Amino acid sequence: MPGVPRSTYYWMIEHPEAERVDPIAGDVRAVRRDGHERCGAGKIKAALERRGVTASRRRIGNVMRERGMRARTRADGPDRTGRGPTRPGSRTSSAASSTAASRAPAWPVT
Numbered sequence: 001m002p003g004v005p006r007s008t009y010y011w012m013i014e015h016p017e018a019e020r021v022d023p024i025a026g027d028v029r030a031v032r033r034d035g036h037e038r039c040g041a042g043k044i045k046a047a048l049e050r051r052g053v054t055a056s057r058r059r060i061g062n063v064m065r066e067r068g069m070r071a072r073t074r075a076d077g078p079d080r081t082g083r084g085p086t087r088p089g090s091r092t093s094s095a096a097s098s099t100a101a102s103r104a105p106a107w108p109v110t
Contacts, residue, residue: 024048024055028063040071 004012031047032039039047041061048055064070 022063024053025063027053028060032069038072
């Protein structure tokens with residue numbers, strides 16, 4: 001392990017229970033549970049600040065990643081592919097781009 005003295009490394013092997021636990025991990029889990037597991041790091045940060053706990057969004061994100069938590073997105077819902085809007089006429093559908101090209105004004109080229 002880079003940056004860790006050899007003596008500390010061997011001590012850590014003999015004492016696996018001494019693994020570092022972030023003190024805000026319980027608070028993050030509680031906020032996430034209260035939010036029906038839909039909150040991401042930004043919303044959790046705001047909720048913790050309302051409770052008086054100060055932590056950065058990056059630190060909260062690290063706690064979430066270490067514990068396997070992930071914010072729920074629209075793509076996680078039923079019948080969603082996660083590729084954005086797909087209804088005809090929307091800005092990203094192929095039908096919209098083909099009709100928009102046919103309606104574009106023909107500028108005179110001189």
